[in-house]
Amino acid sequence: MREMTVEPMVLSPSVTGRLLRHPIRSLAWLFFGLALLFAVVAGIQGDVFFFRLATESLIFGGLALSVDLLLGRTGLLPLGQALFFGFGAYVSALVLKQGLPSFWLAMAVVLVSTTLVGLVAGMIAIRAKGVYFALISFGLAQVVSKVVFNTRELGASDGIIGVPVPQISFGFFTVDAASPGGFFLLVLCFSAALYAVLAYLMETPFGRQLAAVRANEHRVPFLGFDPWRYKLAAFVLAANVAGLSGAFYPMLRGFVSPELMFFQVSGNAVINVIVGGTGTLIGAFYGSAVLTVLRSVVGSFTAHHQIVIGVVFMVSVIFFPKGLIGHGVAALTRWQSRKEGA
Amino acid sequence: MNAMPDSMAAARLDAILSVSDLSVRFGALMAVNGVSFDARRGEITSVIGPNGAGKSTLFNLVSGAIRPSAGRVVFDGQELTGSPPHQMLGAGLARSFQITNLFFELSVRENLRLAAQFLEQGRGLLRPVASSRVAQQRVDELIERFRLERKQDELAGFLSHGEQRRLEIAVALAARPRMLLLDEPTQGMSHADTQETGEMIRSLAADSLSILLVEHDVDLVMSLSDHVVVMHQGQKLAEGSPQQVRSNPAVQSAYFGDAAHA
Numbered sequence: 001m002r003e004m005t006v007e008p009m010v011l012s013p014s015v016t017g018r019l020l021r022h023p024i025r026s027l028a029w030l031f032f033g034l035a036l037l038f039a040v041v042a043g044i045q046g047d048v049f050f051f052r053l054a055t056e057s058l059i060f061g062g063l064a065l066s067v068d069l070l071l072g073r074t075g076l077l078p079l080g081q082a083l084f085f086g087f088g089a090y091v092s093a094l095v096l097k098q099g100l101p102s103f104w105l106a107m108a109v110v111l112v113s114t115t116l117v118g119l120v121a122g123m124i125a126i127r128a129k130g131v132y133f134a135l136i137s138f139g140l141a142q143v144v145s146k147v148v149f150n151t152r153e154l155g156a157s158d159g160i161i162g163v164p165v166p167q168i169s170f171g172f173f174t175v176d177a178a179s180p181g182g183f184f185l186l187v188l189c190f191s192a193a194l195y196a197v198l199a200y201l202m203e204t205p206f207g208r209q210l211a212a213v214r215a216n217e218h219r220v221p222f223l224g225f226d227p228w229r230y231k232l233a234a235f236v237l238a239a240n241v242a243g244l245s246g247a248f249y250p251m252l253r254g255f256v257s258p259e260l261m262f263f264q265v266s267g268n269a270v271i272n273v274i275v276g277g278t279g280t281l282i283g284a285f286y287g288s289a290v291l292t293v294l295r296s297v298v299g300s301f302t303a304h305h306q307i308v309i310g311v312v313f314m315v316s317v318i319f320f321p322k323g324l325i326g327h328g329v330a331a332l333t334r335w336q337s338r339k340e341g342a
Numbered sequence: 343m344n345a346m347p348d349s350m351a352a353a354r355l356d357a358i359l360s361v362s363d364l365s366v367r368f369g370a371l372m373a374v375n376g377v378s379f380d381a382r383r384g385e386i387t388s389v390i391g392p393n394g395a396g397k398s399t400l401f402n403l404v405s406g407a408i409r410p411s412a413g414r415v416v417f418d419g420q421e422l423t424g425s426p427p428h429q430m431l432g433a434g435l436a437r438s439f440q441i442t443n444l445f446f447e448l449s450v451r452e453n454l455r456l457a458a459q460f461l462e463q464g465r466g467l468l469r470p471v472a473s474s475r476v477a478q479q480r481v482d483e484l485i486e487r488f489r490l491e492r493k494q495d496e497l498a499g500f501l502s503h504g505e506q507r508r509l510e511i512a513v514a515l516a517a518r519p520r521m522l523l524l525d526e527p528t529q530g531m532s533h534a535d536t537q538e539t540g541e542m543i544r545s546l547a548a549d550s551l552s553i554l555l556v557e558h559d560v561d562l563v564m565s566l567s568d569h570v571v572v573m574h575q576g577q578k579l580a581e582g583s584p585q586q587v588r589s590n591p592a593v594q595s596a597y598f599g600d601a602a603h604a
Contacts, residue, residue: 203470204466205469206467209459211445219443220428221431222405222427222428222514223431223459223517224428224431225460226428
């Protein structure tokens with residue numbers, strides 16, 4: 001039971017390679033590398049359909065990323081994250097249509113407004129724990145989506161149509177949101193930035209505190225930290241990420257509708273995270289990519305594609321509980337050790 | 343020791359923790375009923391009593407885990423009655439848990455780093471953890487002191503019971519508290535480990551840390567403590583030096599009488 005002798009550590013971290021030390025980061029590079037490869041191929045082909053589909057997958061991947069911040073990193077299951085996604089989409093549509101058709105203005109307004117809405121919603125939802133948090137986040141999204149659905153000024157059930165396509169200026173060059181390839185690359189850069197910011201934050205004391213809250217919330221206050229503040233900060237950050245991702249939606253589709261806030265969107269985001277690998281962050285994008293393609297392909301054969309998604313989800317939870325990334329990391333580790341053994 | 347008038351405050355200048363008339367009611371049950379005592383700076387004060395005497399509840403009241411219905415908790419001149427636990431720790435009052443309460447899915451090092459992060463006083467919250475030098479240094483000290491070198495990269499959940507108990511105390515100490523509340527630190531330990539833990543507690547007190555100890559091992563308490571508070575049915579039955587308490591007839595009948603097997 002007691003270890004009185006002190007021996008040097010057998011395995012020093014330097015023995016294991018870079019890849020092994022950061023397998024998830026390697027898989028993140030792989031994802032964005034594959035996305036660039038796709039862009040090159042699709043660009044040469046002059047494709048439109050798959051560019052649009054891939055852009056949509058990134059946008060919903062951003063929503064899933066915000067879910068993973070809460071579910072995988074903080075231990076909070078949000079069943080109404082579409083609230084912030086839809087909110088960002090509506091704010092973006094309104095700024096572009098009623099205000100200036102400026103991309104940067106839309107993003108700035110979305111960032112500020114999701115911070116405020118996230119604070120208010122967070123203060124309501126964070127009070128509750130476990131399943132009650134899940135239900136309150138669900139309820140908040142239901143209430144807001146019904147209000148939007150019945151507000152004539154917001155287009156009621158039709159939503160807002162005819163949102164102008166912005167020209168996105170970077171000073172020395174401009175991206176046209178109507179260009180499938182250009183807009184895909186823009187959304188890809190933003191998605192990578194959102195991922196990078198969260199991945200960085202997770203390795204700071206702030207992010208590690210979230211992991212502590214997830215692992216054992218009851219001990220955290222006895223270490224001198226108020227878990228409530230950390231959960232609220234994570235909730236607001238997740239609202240920002242979801243809202244900024246949603247802000248791209250009207251730029252891609254030219255419209256927004258109340259369905260963006262419905263439970264199906266929130267539920268799909270949770271499924272994307274779990275299929276991709278909870279707590280890995282990059283898994284949100286993998287899950288979203290796989291399931292968006294699956295929905296589109298299956299949807300072209302049958303209107304009942306949700307049945308297929310449901311079955312995929314169940315099979316994934318039962319046979320691949322760590323998700324694509326969890327099993328990808330295990331495979332990468334095996335490959336690495338085989339290479340070192342040889 | 344009943345509540346004293348202010349004129350007598352000087353008499354307890356060396357009290358780091360003053361608990362007065364502390365009570366909490368759970369429904370019809372007065373789990374702790376009007377308990378007062380002082381714990382002196384740099385001393386080991388112990389709370390003993392039979393099962394259900396209210397020791398753990400008293401502990402939870404003092405550490406902020408539950409709010410008292412009445413009474414006061416003053417720590418080092420600061421009124422802390424009913425403060426949440428994170429403010430208690432901020433004031434310099436840390437606690438360990440009877441049932442090991444660690445971050446089992448995190449490494450030993452990370453458990454300690456989380457606890458030592460308090461020393462950074464909110465600095466570097468958004469910089470990589472490796473740049474929190476003060477915290478990292480504290481972690482190294484604790485790993486050495488509690489002989490966890492070989493286990494530092496293992497998950498806390500994979501440690502042996504004895505190692506987890508050591509880590510539990512190391513985590514409580516990480517923020518350099520001025521007073522440590524130890525809740526049954528030898529819970530489930532072998533005789534040898536209990537002796538060793540006793541030595542460790544003695545060495546902590548020798549480093550001028552004030553200690554409030556709840557412990558069921560009466561022999562350990564008697565050999566360690568400077569001052570003993572005896573609880574019975576939610577109330578304070580007696581207090582004094584280990585000798586005074588041991589020879590107190592009320593204590594003998596209420597406690598040593600029915601705990602003769604211990």
